Amino acid sequence: MxxxxxxxxxxxxxxxxxxxxxxxxxxxxxxxxxxxxxxxxxxxxxxxxxxxxxxxxxxxxxxxxxxxxxxxxxxxxxxxxxxxxxxxxxxxxxxxxxxxxxxxxxxxxxxxxxxxxxxxxxxxxxxxxxxxxxxxxxxxxxxxxxxxxxxxxxxxxxxxxxxxxxxxxxxxxxxxxxxxxxxxxxxxxxxxxxxxxxxxxxxxxxxxxxxxxxxxxxxxxxxxxxxxxxxxxxxxxxxxxxxxxxxxxxxxxxxxxxxxxxxxxxxxxxxxxxxxxxxxxxxxxxxxxxxxxxxxxxxxVRPYEILKMRVLNGIQSNVCQLGLLSDLQFMSEVMGSEIFETFARRTIMDEVVPELPKVSGIDVLAYVEQSIRRLKNGDLKHGTLQISTDGSQKIRQRLLEPLRACLAAGRPANGLLLGVAGWMCYAGGLHWQSKRIDVRDPKASVTTEIGRRYGSDPAGFVAEMLKLADIFGTDLTDDEPVKARLAQFVEQLRAAPAIEVVATLI
Missing domain, CATH: 3.40.50.720 (NAD(P)-binding Rossmann-like Domain)
Structure with missing residues (x-):
């Protein structure tokens, strides 16, 4: 101030x-x-x-x-x-x-x-x-x-x-x-x-x-x-x-x-x-x-809560760490990129919306587009670092629960998995150019130590992160396809700016 x-x-x-x-x-x-x-x-x-x-x-x-x-x-x-x-x-x-x-x-x-x-x-x-x-x-x-x-x-x-x-x-x-x-x-x-x-x-x-x-x-x-x-x-x-x-x-x-x-x-x-x-x-x-x-x-209130957390907040958590790992400071910069906007919309529409509950009085497709417009508001300086703060407390409701719902329905979840990999890299302090990352999280001492020990071993890094049961639960530790895809994304995020990884995916 x-x-x-x-x-x-x-x-x-x-x-x-x-x-x-x-x-x-x-x-x-x-x-x-x-x-x-x-x-x-x-x-x-x-x-x-x-x-x-x-x-x-x-x-x-x-x-x-x-x-x-x-x-x-x-x-x-x-x-x-x-x-x-x-x-x-x-x-x-x-x-x-x-x-x-x-x-x-x-x-x-x-x-x-x-x-x-x-x-x-x-x-x-x-x-x-x-x-x-x-x-x-x-x-x-x-x-x-x-x-x-x-x-x-x-x-x-x-x-x-x-x-x-x-x-x-x-x-x-x-x-x-x-x-x-x-x-x-x-x-x-x-x-x-x-x-x-x-x-x-x-x-x-x-x-x-x-x-x-x-x-x-x-x-x-x-x-x-x-x-x-x-x-x-x-x-x-x-x-x-x-x-x-x-x-x-x-x-x-x-x-x-x-x-x-x-x-x-x-x-x-x-x-x-x-x-x-x-x-x-x-x-x-x-x-x-x-x-x-x-x-x-x-x-x-639950249908409204799920809608907001998995759409608006879901987009935020899915792209904010990827934006931060692309050296973008504000959410409006991230969503102002055609690559990130396309990625966010595709992920929400293909991987999240099909499993949303019906919400009385809400047009879900219109809500998605409205959410994207709101996140592109360049008059608000909403920092990617601010949104990333305390991510270990947010990832369950914003990314992991829609991920589980998508996997249970038998659909690919590459967009959500890339968002989770982005959070892992942020929380582990792993920037592709080895720049210092300001990890603001109650679990930072644990996650950055995992990053220090396993930063050059994507599979080992993912396996250790998934062992944090208070964040990830226990159901993903033995899911080999999920672990392999996360490790692949982490390897890509360690080699190039996240925006390039997103562009390759979409």
Whole structure:
């Protein structure tokens, strides 16, 4: 982020917001009357450009006590960035040179849990837990990314060997993990009879809230089984599907906004116009009027989830590492290449679409083309490295599950297998020119060591990678055709830029 001051710009506050250009949309409700009703864990760019905006819309449609309290258990420090702006921030939507700006007012408080090496850690953690335990809070939502669940990606079960889970079992009153935080907050609420609560995950995790529920209950069984039983009975976990492309905000975004508006906004977020939100709620839990402003409330979110993860996210994961291994920095550059666009469309249409479930109200072929157009949006600087980050937590739902479905149907899966090989090379730190690769992944120490030891042995490299059962499961280790094809692709990716390998395949 840029450092203050930005020359000639004033910091965004309730007072300076009046100086924003008239073209910037303002909240159409009395923000001074807004009271907290939601705690959100992981108050990052995606949440602010998605759920916070939806909540702003819902408050305009039907005002109520649904102000958002943002809590970050890890960096960045939102209490400093957004607290200084009284929770106000702007969001920009960019496409085809057009920019739509809006001031969002639904966030009203922010808490950052300080690093535990500092004495105030315990205080900031307690403040966050008390906020979540407040009877006024009726909904806890979260966008903590896949690794925040402390689960085993291949199975969706709680990883009891995760260092944060080991800590939380030993010291449940001072949790480090997201499941541990939620368990302690729910323990306080249940002990105090704080009233009904629903928990809603907005992460790209299969059965996201059900996965979180398993993690919380798995932890509870080792901390307080009686509390676990009450959580299982009294707390609803709502699965969702969320969709909007929101790259990380860059210093240049903030500088450009300040130059054009005269206001320095350190909570600025940038995204695309498209948005979608599907919420599975069979219990009809209390929530803002999201359904009145476009969100879908359904009894089964799974078809929508599979569609989004295997098409939009599937294209991203299938080509982002291949783009990175072609030295392409942004997704729009990758998809702007005719070679990669053809590869992505052919892979999705031939290997993924035939096994997709029917999705009510969705034209799948039109969704595929729409997804490709969205990924080609050159106004969004969505980095291949950002998309590649934490790939070990994403590959199951985005590539491996459609791969298994394709293989089970007896169809060739060369496009998906090349994408998996691309991830293996990235995770192993194997660039065809031996350039250093910035591998950002919880499994990086393991995968890069495999790359170091087996980088010149494609078959051995693939065999060792497939032994990582927490990522790949156990079914592919003995599939000789799959192993041979992966090894062939890895050998090709070690000898030439990935774009040339893709061109040869198509």
């Amino acid at each position: 840029s450092a203050l001051p930005l020359v000639g710009a004033e910091r965004l506050t309730p007072a300076t917001a009046a100086q924003l250009p008239a073209s910037v949309q303002r909240p159409a409700y009395d923000r001074t009357k807004l009271k907290p009703g939601i705690v959100h864990l992981g108050d990052g760019a995606f949440h602010r450009c998605h759920q916070a905006e939806w909540t702003d819309d819902a408050l305009q449609a039907a005002f109520g006590d649904w102000g958002i309290v943002g809590i970050n258990l890890r960096a960045p420090d939102i209490a400093n960035a957004l607290g200084a702006q009284s929770g106000l921030f702007c969001r920009e939507l960019r496409e085809d040179g057009a920019v739509d700006r809006r001031l969002v007012g639904s966030e009203i408080a922010h808490i950052s849990v300080l690093d535990e090496s500092y004495d105030p850690y315990r205080l900031s953690l307690r403040v966050a837990l008390e906020a979540a335990a407040d009877p006024a809070i009726r909904l806890i939502t979260m966008t903590v990314t896949e690794k925040g669940y402390c689960h085993i990606p291949a199975t969706g079960e709680l990883d009891l060997d995760h260092p944060d889970i080991v800590h939380d079992i030993a010291a449940p009153r001072a949790p480090r993990s997201v499941p541990g935080f939620i368990l302690e907050a729910l323990t306080l609420r249940l002990q105090r009879e704080a009233g009904p609560l629903a928990i809603m995950s907005c992460d790209n995790v299969p059965d996201n809230s059900a996965t979180l529920r398993r993690a919380v209950l798995g932890l509870a069984q080792r901390v307080d089984a009686a509390i676990g039983d009450r959580i299982a009975r009294d707390v609803h976990f709502l699965n969702t599907m969320v969709d909007r492309i929101v790259p990380a905000t860059q210093p240049g975004d903030i500088e450009r906004f300040a130059a054009q508006t005269g206001i320095a906004d350190f909570g600025l977020v940038v995204g695309e116009p498209f948005r979608m939100w599907v919420i599975e709620d069979t219990h009809r839990c209390a929530m803002p009027a999201w359904d009145r402003v476009g969100a879908l409330i359904v009894d089964d």
